Each structure stands twice: as C-alpha cells, then as structure tokens.
Amino acid sequence: METPLIEFRDVTKRFGDRTVLDRVNLEIYENQITTIMGKSGAGKSVLLKHIIGLLPPDTGTILFQGKPINKMRKGQWDRYRSQISYLFQNNALFDSMTVFDNVALPLRQTTAMGPKEIEKKVMARIEQTDLTEAAAKYPSELSGGMQKRVALARALVTDPAIVLFDEPTTGQDPIRKNVILSTIAHYRKKFGFTAVLVSHDIPDVYFISDRIILLWEGKIAFQGPYEESMKVDYPMAEEFLRSLEGFQDELTGLLSKQMFRARYAITLNERQTERTVTAVLFSVHFDLLVEALGHVAAAEVLKALGKYINTNFTPLGGFSVRTHTGEILAILPYTDFQEGQQLVKNFGEGLQKEALSKMEALTEAKIGIASCFEISVYAGITEANSSEDIDRIIGKARANQGIIAIHRCDPKGGGI
C-alpha cells in the first residue's frame, strides 16, 4: 500500500476549553489534490497550520513520508519546510510592498537567484495570474479577488512540492473561482506538486480533487474519492455536503448534480409508459483550451457553452449538468433518438456560427498569428432508461462522441 506523504495520527488540538481537532487520523498522498471541507470554524485552517508547523498538536503525531515531524533534526525540518508553501485565507500580503515585491520576497530572501532571474520568474507568475497591470500597485489598491491571485502567485513562485491553499477562491466571481481551481489543477499537473486545499466550490472542486476530507465536529467524517463522498456516516455532515451543492452550477448556470439527479428521477417516474430518454454528452478538451487561450478565456468558453446548451435545450424540456470540468450531460426527455440526432446536428452548426466565432473577441484570449488555437466541441448521443445509472449513460454517450463544432483561428483574421 502506498505510504501517505503526510499522515495525521490521533492529532488533537484544543484552544482553551474548545477541542478543534479530536483524535484526527487522515492521509494525504503525493501528487494528489486533497480537498478539506467542513463548516466554518470546524478547524480546517488549524489542520493546514499543523502541516506547516505554525501550530503544534497537543497530542498525536504528524508524519511526513512516515517520519514524525516533531522528531526531525533541524536540517530535516528545514528541508521539509522549504518544500511547503501556504496560501492564507486572508492572503497575508505585505501591505507596505508592491505586488511585484510581495511575489519576489521569498525568492530574494531564501534563494541565491540574481535580480534578473528573480524578475523573470516573478513576472512569469504575475502574468500567469493575470496581474501584469497590477505589478506596481500595493495590495490595498487591488480588489479582493486580485489580492487572492497575488497570494496565489506568491505561493507558487518558489515551485513548492506541497502547497496548502486555505480557501483560495473566497470572494471570487464564478469565472475566477473556476480559473483559480483550474490553475491549481493545471499547475499541479505541470509542476507535480501535492495540493491540499480548503474549498467549498462544488462542482469544480470535486472535478479537480483526487480525495475529499470532510471535517465534522473535530473528527474526520469522510476521506476518500469524491464519488464516495455521499457515503458519510454523519447525517448532518451529509446534509451539509448537499447544502454546499445548491441548485445551480455557478459557472455555467446548469443544474447542480443533486438537482440533476432529482430531476432525472422525477422525469423517469412521470413517464412510466415510455421510460426511454435521449442523453447527449457535450465536451471540450479543457486542458487544451487552457494551453491555447489561458485560464480566463477557457472558463469563458465553458460558460458560453453551458449557456448555449441551456438556451437551446431548456425550451424543449431538457435539463443538463456539468459532469466534469469540460463535460456537460444533457437529458432530452421528450425527444426521441432520431430527433435528438438532428437536434444535435443543428445545435453544432449554430454553436459554430454563433458562439465559437465570438471567441476571438474574448479580451483575455492570447490570439495572434504566432499562437493559433482551435476549439473543438464534441457530442455523443445515446438512449437511456431507468435501469441505467448516470455514470453508465455518460459512458455510452462518450463512446459515441464526435466533433460537432470546430473553430480554428485564421491567421488572416476570422474563423474557419
């Protein structure tokens, strides 16, 4: 069995009479994104602070690669610490320094890099977090969302092996939330760090997380892959998870997963004589979009696609859900398979003509002769009935997927 990168064994932490962590046992694995969820004040930040050593446990042990961190020698402890980066909930930016200096500080103080090398690296991170125009500004001159991105840039500038994100998306609009989470996922793949984040941004956080840890009244109510997160032993904790999902996916305006499931069950029940429905799975290669257009524009494309699906299929009684970052499942209960095929064909043509051709107008897309891009939208249609669960329907639809709309940039201007 794989050794956890970080492991908590019976960790207890009290503040006065209040027990925040009560014999907590958890595992965090290397090269994974682990998300910690829990009510406000449940001790999520306290848990993160234990990992970096800002707070010591009252009892219990924290292990790093199987070694207790409290028994590490100074050299080992320094090496451990130098691998970890922390993004604070309130950002903890140095308010008397500019954005550039904030991001550059860890490099200036802890590395032997020269000023030019530091400037290059800092500017790269600042550009990646869309802060180029704010580089010379002070944190107090920026919006809450921009401050969060400065903290993100500062946390990533040292190329850490473990990054702890304490509510990285708080105070962001839906696009930025998606951007920050997809940036974390993208960087995790690119740089190979282990991410531990505190976040409640469902569904995106589910899409990027390998494991979910639910902290409930000082104990671990659940830890494991998100698909299993509904098997929580604590009824109130389950209720809490459902309440987080809400009714709508903030980014696309489509249904939340639980609303989708409820609607799907109702649809099948109300049509007892005719129990077959048409399901269409739309998808885009989100990672390729990010590479080509940047995080913001990629999120905009996703939002536009969701909106377009909603506009086209809701009047027909259809309903949709995002099943992965770049994947949307639409159920068309009153459309048969042949009609559905024609509908998808027309939808593809309309999408190519109306929505995708507008992509070049996206202000933050990096479009030019040197960086041509392509957006392909895939769709797969299938029939589904009440005996099939949603994952099986997705699998069948995915097998039938083909390109229905494509947009390539034209070096001479205009799309193809």
Add this chain to the structure above:
Amino acid sequence: MDTRSRPSAKPWVVPFHTIGRSVIDLVDNLGAATIFFGKAFLLIFRPKQFPEIVQQIYHIGARSSNIVLLIGLFTGMVLGLQLYYTLVKFGSEGLLGSVVALSLIREMGPVLTAIMITARAGSSMAAEIGIMRISEQIDALYTMKIDPVRYLVSPRVAASIISFPLLTAFFDLIGILGGYLTGVILLGGNGGTYFSRIQSSVDLADIRGGFVKSLVFAVIVSTICCYQGYFTHMRLDSHGARSVSLSTTSAVVLSCVMVLIADYVVTSILM
C-alpha cells in the same frame, strides 16, 4: 486561556498574590526580551541583511535627524539662557561652554535623543510589527521559511545601534551651537571663552560615556519596541487593533522609563 494561578479565596492573600504575579510577569518578560534581543543580535550577521539594515537606518536614523536636531538646538538654547543667568550671579559666566557641553554630552544628549527616537521611530516599529502580527504577515514570513526575527527585528536592532550614537553626536553638536547662540550671540558672553572652555573641560571619557549610554539606549528601545509589536497577539488584556494600540503605548512608555532607569545605572557605573 489564562492558565496562570488564581488568588486564593482568603482576602489577606490577594495583595501577596498580586505582587508575586507582577514580579513573575516582570521576570518572565525580562527573560523573554533578553533572549529575543540575543537572537535578533546574532541574526544581524546573517546573509541578505545589509539592504534591510540600510533601509532601517534611513527610517530610524536619517528620518529622525530633523526632529533630533531641532530638539538639540532648543535644548542647547534653553541651557544657554538658564545657565548664563545662573552663572552670572556667581561671576562664572566664563564656564558656560563647559557646563553646556558637559550636560549635553554626558547626560542630556543620549537621553533626549533616545526619547525622541522612541517617540518617532520606536512607536512605528511597535505598530508596524504589531499590525504584521495580527494580519498574519509574520506567519506568512514563517511559511516562506523567512525567519521573522531575522527579517523584521534584526535590521531594526542593527539600525538602532548604528543610528543612536550618530544622532546623539548630532544632538550634542547642535546643542552646543544652541548654547552659543543664546549665551554668546544673544546675551553677549565671550565666544572664544565659550569654545576654549569646552575644549579644556570635555574629556574623551565624557564622550565615551555618552557613546556607551546611546548604545545601551539603542538596545533597550529597539528591543522593547520590537518585542511589544512582535508579541502583540499574546496580550491578555486586548485583541486585534486594540492590542496593537496598547502595544505601541506600552512600547513608548516602557522605553522611556527604561531609558531613564538605565541612564542612572550606566552613569553610576561610569562615574
């Protein structure tokens, strides 16, 4: 939670408990502040400290120079006035230069400079570090593997040790000129006598004494002000912005009191 012992229910115990508690707190804080200074002092000699120290010399030293010079000038002028009229009564106005210079170099220069720097830069040290503490900026330094004491406290201690003697020297010099302005130019004393008396009466030991005092005051002021700001979150009497405000007040009051106490101790050792 305050885990410290609580007074017994017996009323006659309460005064002893209060006094005992205060003494223990005082010894605790003195010990902690000494260790804090020791660590900060040793960390001055780590790499990458030079630019920070220069910046702090500008902030604590250069930017305090105007106010120190102004106070020095008026202190010297007042001394010139007061001492001239006093010495005239005994026909000893020729000693004006000696008295002004010795008062300033031995006593008033180091003490008043330290108090002025405490008011101007010491308060800002405590407030700045205190705000950094309550807004988690100090924790952020720790997470970046930057030792907060090395980055925030050591440069301020080093800059104080460099700036205090220099500003004290400026204070003495401008104070002597202030005494000349009132005693000689305004009241008609003899200018040549004024300076020749200074030359004949001021020894190197007087200057050394003033220099030692300014060094001691630099250590006291920088340590107390940084300590108060750094541990502002540990205050039992307040939280948040209020704790920063109280820490700043404590820093200034404690620094001034400790400067005056240390002045007596150092003087008695040097005499």
